[in-house]
Each structure stands twice: as C-alpha cells, then as structure tokens.
Amino acid sequence: MKGVFAAAALAAMAGSVSAAHHRHAHEALFAKRGNDTADVCVPGCTTIWKTITGEPTLVPISTVTATSTKTSTVTRTQTPTQAPPATTEAVVVPLPTPQPRTCPTPGTYTFPATTLTVTKTTTVCGAESTTVLPGTHTVGGVTTIVKTATTVVCPVATVQTSGGVTTSTIVQTTYVCPTPGTYTIAPTTHTVSESTVLVYPVPTTINPGTYTAPAQVITVTKTGYVTYCPFTPVGLPTTTPAPAPQPTKSAAPPPPPASTKETPKPSSSPKTLTGSIGSDNDHFGITYTPYEPTNGRCKDATKVSNDIAALKKAGFTTVRVYSTDCNTLETVGSACKTHGMGMIVGVFVKGSCTAQTPDIKEQIDKLGAWDGWNMVKLVVVGNEAIMNGHCSASQLVTLIKTVKTIIPGGYKDKIPCTISETLDVWQRTEVSSALCSEIGIVAANVHPYFNAAVTPEKAGDFVSNQLSLLAKICPGKDAINLECGWPKQGKCNGAACPGKSEHAKAITSIRKTCGNKTVFFSFEDDQWKEPGECQCERSWGSAAAFSINIDISL
Numbered sequence: 001m002k003g004v005f006a007a008a009a010l011a012a013m014a015g016s017v018s019a020a021h022h023r024h025a026h027e028a029l030f031a032k033r034g035n036d037t038a039d040v041c042v043p044g045c046t047t048i049w050k051t052i053t054g055e056p057t058l059v060p061i062s063t064v065t066a067t068s069t070k071t072s073t074v075t076r077t078q079t080p081t082q083a084p085p086a087t088t089e090a091v092v093v094p095l096p097t098p099q100p101r102t103c104p105t106p107g108t109y110t111f112p113a114t115t116l117t118v119t120k121t122t123t124v125c126g127a128e129s130t131t132v133l134p135g136t137h138t139v140g141g142v143t144t145i146v147k148t149a150t151t152v153v154c155p156v157a158t159v160q161t162s163g164g165v166t167t168s169t170i171v172q173t174t175y176v177c178p179t180p181g182t183y184t185i186a187p188t189t190h191t192v193s194e195s196t197v198l199v200y201p202v203p204t205t206i207n208p209g210t211y212t213a214p215a216q217v218i219t220v221t222k223t224g225y226v227t228y229c230p231f232t233p234v235g236l237p238t239t240t241p242a243p244a245p246q247p248t249k250s251a252a253p254p255p256p257p258a259s260t261k262e263t264p265k266p267s268s269s270p271k272t273l274t275g276s277i278g279s280d281n282d283h284f285g286i287t288y289t290p291y292e293p294t295n296g297r298c299k300d301a302t303k304v305s306n307d308i309a310a311l312k313k314a315g316f317t318t319v320r321v322y323s324t325d326c327n328t329l330e331t332v333g334s335a336c337k338t339h340g341m342g343m344i345v346g347v348f349v350k351g352s353c354t355a356q357t358p359d360i361k362e363q364i365d366k367l368g369a370w371d372g373w374n375m376v377k378l379v380v381v382g383n384e385a386i387m388n389g390h391c392s393a394s395q396l397v398t399l400i401k402t403v404k405t406i407i408p409g410g411y412k413d414k415i416p417c418t419i420s421e422t423l424d425v426w427q428r429t430e431v432s433s434a435l436c437s438e439i440g441i442v443a444a445n446v447h448p449y450f451n452a453a454v455t456p457e458k459a460g461d462f463v464s465n466q467l468s469l470l471a472k473i474c475p476g477k478d479a480i481n482l483e484c485g486w487p488k489q490g491k492c493n494g495a496a497c498p499g500k501s502e503h504a505k506a507i508t509s510i511r512k513t514c515g516n517k518t519v520f521f522s523f524e525d526d527q528w529k530e531p532g533e534c535q536c537e538r539s540w541g542s543a544a545a546f547s548i549n550i551d552i553s554l
Contacts, residue, residue: 026532026536108217110216121205121208128427128428131387137189137191140200145183146183151175151176152175154172154173157186173185278480282511283516284516286546287519287521287523288332290328293524294528299326307335308336318341319341322348324363325363329345329366342375347364347403354398378416378480381417382421383483386419387422393430396419422444422446426444436474436477441479444470446483447485448462448510451493459505461509463484481518481519485520486503487540489539493534498536520542524541526538526541
C-alpha cells in the first residue's frame with residue numbers, strides 16, 4: 001500500500017530527497033464501494049419474474065450494439081390448435097437481492113436480520129457498479145466472443161423508471177452475430193458531467209438455498225439516507241452471473257462459439273492450474289515499501305537489507321513491491337538476492353493508463369533494464385486501477401502486453417502477469433472477459449476489515465470464501481490474495497473494529513485458513529500517510545504479529 005505525505009514540511013526540514021509516492025489507500029473501500037458484500041448505495045431494483053407458457057415468437061427490441069444486428073426477445077403465446085387456452089402467470093418470488101432501508105432523519109437505526117429460502121435456480125436482476133470519468137459510457141450487457149457467424153440466446157436485464165421507482169425485468173434475447181468478433185448484448189449508455197459511480201443491472205443467477213441479511217445498527221447524520229443490506233448464503237456458494245450466451249439451432253448451424261462471461265464455468269479438467277503460486281507455510285508473502293515509517297523518506301540499502309533479513313528469518317518467502325520508486329529494484333532487489341527471497345514486482349498506475357505516461361514509462365524502463373528477473377514470481381500491472389477510475393479493462397490489457405515485452409526471453413513463459421483489484425471488480429463482465437486470456441493468475445486485494453459484518457475472529461473465513469469465488473473467475477488459473485491485513489487503529493466499520501488485539505486475532509485467523517495464498521499488508525506502520533476516512537491508514541504494520549522486531553532508529 002502506498003500513499004502521500006501527511007506533513008510534507010517534515011521532509012523538507014529534514015533536507016532529504018523523498019520517494020515519488022504513489023497514492024494508494026483504502027478510502028474507496030471504507031466508503032462501501034469496494035466489496036461485493038458491503039453495504040452499497042444502488043437504485044431500487046425490484047425483480048419482476050414471469051412464467052409464460054406456449055410457443056415462441058420473436059418480438060424486436062432496440063439495443064445499443066457495436067454492429068448492426070438483429071435482436072429480439074423470446075415470448076411464448078398459445079397457438080389456436082393447442083388446448084387448454086394460453087395462460088400467463090406473474091409470480092412474485094422472494095429473492096436475496098439487496099434490501100433498501102430508509103433512515104428518514106439523523107439518528108441511530110436498528111434493522112433486524114432477515115432470512116429467506118430460494119427453492120429453485122432463478123435468473124434475476126443483480127447490480128454492478130463502476131467508477132467513470134465525465135463523458136458518455138456504455139456499461140452492462142452480456143459480452144460474448146464468437147469465432148464464426150452464429151446466433152446466441154441469453155438472458156439480459158432491462159430497466160424502466162416510473163414515478164421515481166426503478167423496476168427491472170429479465171428477458172431472454174436472441175442475438176444474431178453476423179461475423180466473428182466480440183459482441184456486447186443489451187448494454188446501457190450513460191452520460192455524466194463529473195466523475196461518479198455508475199450502477200447498472202446485470203443478469204444474476206440465484207441458486208437454491210437459505211440466505212440471510214444480518215441485523216444492522218446504523219448511525220446516520222443526514223436526512224433521507226438509504227442503506228442496502230445484502231444477503232449472504234448460508235453454507236452455499238454465493239450468487240453467480242447468468243449463463244453465457246448459447247448458440248441456437250438452425251438449418252445449417254455453424255461451429256459453437258467460444259464465449260466469455262462474468263464468471264465462466266470451470267473447465268472439464270481444472271486440476272492443473274497455470275501460474276500456481278503460494279507457499280508451504282501459513283504466511284506466503286508481505287507487502288514492503290522502502291520508506292522510513294515516520295517521514296516517508298527513502299531508506300538506505302543497509303536498513304532495507306536488515307528488513308528483508310528479518311522477513312526471511314520469520315519464514316516469509318516473498319515480498320511484494322508496488323513500483324520502482326525510491327530505488328526499490330536496487331535496494332530491495334539486492335536484499336532479496338542476498339537473503340534468498342522471491343519478489344512480486346509492480347507497475348503502479350495513477351491518473352493516466354498508457355505506457356507513454358511519463359511515470360509509467362519510467363517504471364517500465366527500469367524494470368526492462370533490471371537484471372533481477374530470476375527472483376520474480378509475479379508482475380502486477382496496476383493496483384486497484386480500475387476501482388479508482390484510472391484504467392478501463394481494455395487499457396490494462398494493452399498495458400500488460402507492453403509490460404510483457406520487457407520480460408527477458410528466458411522468463412517470459414515462467415513469470416505470469418496480472419492485475420490487482422477487489423473481487424467485485426473482477427466479477428464485472430467487461431473485466432473478466434477482457435483480462436482472463438491476458439493474465440496468468442487471478443489476483444485480488446481482499447481486506448476483511450472493509451466488510452462491516454466481519455469480526456477479527458472470522459477474518460480468515462471471509463478471506464478464504466472470497467478466494468474461492470476469485471478462483472472461479474478464470475477457469476484453470478490459480479488465485480491469490482495480494483493484499484490483506486487488519487488495522488490497529490481507526491474507526492469501527494460495523495462489527496469490524498480496529499485495535500491491537502483485534503489485529504492479532506485477524507492475522508491469526510487469516511494465517512490459519514489461507515495464509516499460504518496471502519500477501520499480508522504490511523511490514524510496518526506508515527505514520528507519514530494521511531489517516532484517511534477510516535482513520536486507519538497509518539496502522540496496518542504486521543511485523544509484530546510474526547514476531548519481528550523493527551529497528552525504528554533513523
């Protein structure tokens with residue numbers, strides 16, 4: 001994790017050259033925009049589920065597409081020769097969609113827990129969100145890649161607003177793909193005048209089982225506040241995206257298309273994972289930034305070497321660095337070579353997202369000229385760059401391709417590249433469909449503290465569950481948690497409260513369930529950072545939890 005100075009004057013008085021810090025903090029997660037199971041503010045979404053019997057007819061509807069296509073919804077009507085008469089039944093099915101709860105005036109509100117049971121697999125309207133810059137954006141829909149001209153059938157979400165109430169309906173759509181290529185079926189277009197978070201509907205499959213929305217106690221300070229309490233499954237997989245488009249039958253059917261979707265089905269033989277990474281103990285890796293903890297100045301090579309030696313002695317096998325600033329490749333790289341540690345290296349992205357951006361070009365050039373690739377286990381291009389609105393998925397694909405060109409020939413097939421985002425970003429259709437073929441490992445930053453229902457003792461269970469979901473995003477590819485910890489100071493986030501004892505409990509819990517697939521965050525506290533909205537950004541240091549003594553002398 002990286003940040004900016006809390007007091008820039010401190011470094012100026014010290015007369016030392018500081019690192020060109022890249023801002024990376026957790027405010028977006030604390031604001032309930034980063035986790036798929038946190039409270040989120042989304043438009044009211046009422047699912048209308050209809051069961052209709054009879055023969056199919058095609059009714060044209062309009063959609064936004066990249067090419068001229070024929071799109072229609074399939075409805076069913078009764079033919080005159082059939083008996084009994086045609087019937088259309090509208091059924092209200094209770095489903096575990098986020099429940100809107102309004103707090104009309106400032107105060108403390110208590111909402112009871114809710115439990116419901118789903119008896120059959122149902123495709124409904126779910127919601128996703130993405131941060132966008134000013135301009136016109138096309139989001140949502142169902143994306144598929146076809147190798148030849150074909151026709152596909154898939155469920156899509158349609159939305160209507162009347163009287164200030166938004167309702168959504170899932171309809172089955174027949175979509176004609178006239179040529180090979182990538183098609184997005186039934187997306188929506190939005191024009192915004194300022195940076196904002198767009199929320200849009202997506203088809204989501206709810207599996208049979210019991211779902212609960214936990215009790216909420218909320219203190220609000222403004223009028224008309226609305227909170228959404230999500231349901232979570234009890235002993236079952238969470239909800240999954242709707243099925244991918246399937247080809248329809250025709251007189252001369254073309255070969256089946258290769259399609260991608262939000263959460264692809266596992267392959268028939270997923271036992272061999274590409275880019276497998278981890279350790280045989282309960283603490284695989286830890287994040288490391290070579291900055292003095294009190295003022296953010298660059299550490300000298302001796303101090304960096306002492307830190308890496310302490311991590312090696314504690315049993316870590318790998319350190320994750322975010323960029324090349326502060327002579328990271330020279331000092332951290334040399335220390336890792338001396339002490340036999342592996343490295344996860346990164347290209348940090350902020351603001352712009354092209355290889356020609358001066359800051360990004362400098363990092364790529366330094367990595368290209370570096371001779372330490374024999375220690376590298378993984379290259380991470382961008383850290384929460386999509387979540388923070390710095391990159392689109394397609395821009396990251398282009399950037400990854402550029403970074404791959406500077407990996408020396410002998411290591412190109414040995415060192416995987418990936419991005420690091422939150423799970424909910426990976427679950428977006430446009431992210432997984434664009435990136436699964438380009439990355440070697442599916443990697444996410446999974447922070448249990450930013451889920452209001454998770455206590456320190458349950459942190460490991462939460463992270464393990466999130467990793468299981470992450471592993472399904474790109475079938476056949478390993479999944480890893482690239483950033484995970486618990487703050488020792490800050491605000492309570494629902495049941496997730498910071499504290500030294502809470503920190504120790506959370507780290508112990510995470511180590512027990514999935515420490516061999518986790519990069520812990522972070523080596524030491526960073527007092528030079530801004531405290532952030534959570535008042536927690538300075539206190540994630542985990543050295544003590546691994547019995548490491550830190551020399552804080554300057």
